[in-house]
Amino acid sequence: MEAGQTSVPMKIVVFILFLFLLAPVLLVIPISFSGEQILTFPPASWSFRWYVALTQNSAMISAFWTSLLLGTIVTVLSLLAAIPAAYVIVRMRTKGSEFLYNLFTAPLLLPTIVLGLAILIVFASAGFLGSFWGLVIGHLVITLPYALRVLATTLGNISLACEEAASTLGGRPFTVFRRVTLPMMAPGIVAATALCFLVSFDEVVITLFLTGPRLTTLPVELFHHVESRADPLVASVSVLLILLTLAVVMVVDRSVGLSKTFVK
Amino acid sequence: MSTAAAAHPPYSMPRVTLGRAGTATLLLLPIALVNAMGFIVPVLNLLRMSFYEALAGGGIRETFTLASWSGLFRDAFYVDLIVNSIVVSLSITFATLLVSYPIALYLHRSSGRWRTFLTVLVISPLLTSAVVRTYGWIALLADQGPIVGSIAALGFTPPRLMFNTTGVVIGLTEILMPYMILSLLAGFGRLDPRVEEAAMTLGARPSQTFWRVILPLTVPGIALGCLLCFVLAVSSFITPKLLGGGRVFLLATEIYDQAIVTLNWPLAATLSMLVLIIFGAALAVYARVLRVIE
Numbered sequence: 001m002e003a004g005q006t007s008v009p010m011k012i013v014v015f016i017l018f019l020f021l022l023a024p025v026l027l028v029i030p031i032s033f034s035g036e037q038i039l040t041f042p043p044a045s046w047s048f049r050w051y052v053a054l055t056q057n058s059a060m061i062s063a064f065w066t067s068l069l070l071g072t073i074v075t076v077l078s079l080l081a082a083i084p085a086a087y088v089i090v091r092m093r094t095k096g097s098e099f100l101y102n103l104f105t106a107p108l109l110l111p112t113i114v115l116g117l118a119i120l121i122v123f124a125s126a127g128f129l130g131s132f133w134g135l136v137i138g139h140l141v142i143t144l145p146y147a148l149r150v151l152a153t154t155l156g157n158i159s160l161a162c163e164e165a166a167s168t169l170g171g172r173p174f175t176v177f178r179r180v181t182l183p184m185m186a187p188g189i190v191a192a193t194a195l196c197f198l199v200s201f202d203e204v205v206i207t208l209f210l211t212g213p214r215l216t217t218l219p220v221e222l223f224h225h226v227e228s229r230a231d232p233l234v235a236s237v238s239v240l241l242i243l244l245t246l247a248v249v250m251v252v253d254r255s256v257g258l259s260k261t262f263v264k
Numbered sequence: 265m266s267t268a269a270a271a272h273p274p275y276s277m278p279r280v281t282l283g284r285a286g287t288a289t290l291l292l293l294p295i296a297l298v299n300a301m302g303f304i305v306p307v308l309n310l311l312r313m314s315f316y317e318a319l320a321g322g323g324i325r326e327t328f329t330l331a332s333w334s335g336l337f338r339d340a341f342y343v344d345l346i347v348n349s350i351v352v353s354l355s356i357t358f359a360t361l362l363v364s365y366p367i368a369l370y371l372h373r374s375s376g377r378w379r380t381f382l383t384v385l386v387i388s389p390l391l392t393s394a395v396v397r398t399y400g401w402i403a404l405l406a407d408q409g410p411i412v413g414s415i416a417a418l419g420f421t422p423p424r425l426m427f428n429t430t431g432v433v434i435g436l437t438e439i440l441m442p443y444m445i446l447s448l449l450a451g452f453g454r455l456d457p458r459v460e461e462a463a464m465t466l467g468a469r470p471s472q473t474f475w476r477v478i479l480p481l482t483v484p485g486i487a488l489g490c491l492l493c494f495v496l497a498v499s500s501f502i503t504p505k506l507l508g509g510g511r512v513f514l515l516a517t518e519i520y521d522q523a524i525v526t527l528n529w530p531l532a533a534t535l536s537m538l539v540l541i542i543f544g545a546a547l548a549v550y551a552r553v554l555r556v557i558e
Contacts, residue, residue, distance in 0.1 A: 017366055028403075121529055140298045141299075
């Protein structure tokens, strides 16, 4: 055997482990075409009935629209807050920059169950529970650190030369930022947009603490559905969610390239 | 001060009347507000809450008492809960390491497009909701599911794989695999194929090469992956809640139940602080391991 090579039995082991890793995600695709009343695998009959059931499930549909609107608003606000913050921290460096960066990304160090409870207690006394803007703030707490991290890294990798040239030629600081810095940050902005949207759209634990009876997001609705009964409806939603995620990832890939976005 | 500002002060100074510090403060204001409202104040409040007194029916008296803290260590249920959470999380971490190591080693040795493809396969479950993946496991591990069915078909007594600790361990192991694989890969930098070659040229058997050369060189990656998976396992909520079916009591599920069902916020806050203390302890062990191997 040559060094650094993998033997055949080892390759079989790796294949089985990959199967284990991907099994639950792959499984939802056949289950979504089940013709059965309850969740079984493999299904005894096949049909589109659970996709039809989905179109008639108003709770799921309204939860989907809530999630979509929430994700969009949270993403826009994250960019609006994180781009200036990244600029100050990277370009207007002072002694406190590193401290501020650590402080603003610190929420990612806390488990969401602890963060969710902490926000619940404060929001309950402020009357923010079950409100849309309460959810927006709750999501911003975890999307902003991601956005800041991606944007600060992007900005840090951009050479100062172009900005210096522009200001030497008499550009005002804001003009230089808008016409030179911002366009150069484009790949980072696309990556931050995708990341913020996916994080917000996928968030369950913090949201679970903040939603009310009249306002739920899609992941929370799915969680409650799985908790209460086992039928193939969740599989059909899951397949649509996987397609949506694929679409977002492909848009990112087309515009900036995946390896540039997720592998630093 | 950035080098640009130092080199060309007349051009780089913001010409706004606010001045440099004023502009910086204004630009940082939105993120600082969210950080204060959604992180600093809630977390400090949570710490304070763990010293409040819980009254019957969800009431709270704002005093300073160690009742919630001492209650944790006097009540056998909570002592069991804490020990059980740590033991289950350690088992999950070990199981995740076992099933992730071969994949990480294989990925480290592969190259080109094949490696990119496999890396995408490893990352793709991370883009799928934990609810969806847990749902997939419910389908696989159910009493009428394919795994229990095949075991029964082979003539063994079918085990219960769901609504117990076994199910939670299986589900979380799979869910944490991508984190472990990526951490292992990050720590595999020192593993050079030439070192393995040297060991084999000198007559080492493949098993000896693995235990004496490959494994010691990958300890930094193992330590990082184990820290990350342990921390994520202790605080995971969705999978234990759904695959445990309310019959598996772990720290995170108990925090949720105390906060939402029993409405004992001081106790929920105390349990949360305990999770953070366990995080700190795990971090200390990790730092220790790194110091020993350096």
